Amino acid sequence: MRQIGGLMAFFGIFAIVLDFLDRVPSILFWIYNWGNGPAWGIKIGLVVIGGLLYALGGGAEEESGEE
Numbered sequence: 001m002r003q004i005g006g007l008m009a010f011f012g013i014f015a016i017v018l019d020f021l022d023r024v025p026s027i028l029f030w031i032y033n034w035g036n037g038p039a040w041g042i043k044i045g046l047v048v049i050g051g052l053l054y055a056l057g058g059g060a061e062e063e064s065g066e067e
Contacts, residue, residue, distance in 0.1 A: 005053025012046030019043070 015028045019039075024032065031039040 001053050001057030003057075005050045005055075005057055008046050008050030009054060010050070012043050012050060015043045015046070 011025070011028065015025055015031075018025055028043075031042045
């Protein structure tokens, strides 16, 4: 879960940074079909959900690593 969350957060932050540079990552090009507002919602959602998955996925890996 931690890897998926990190990847989601990375793509969200990457898309936000590239939006300020007027570039669109090809993997996230489809989100702009609905307009700028929903695209921002999807990018922010990627960062938030990815961050939660990353944070929550760390506890199970740490516990299993101690054994």
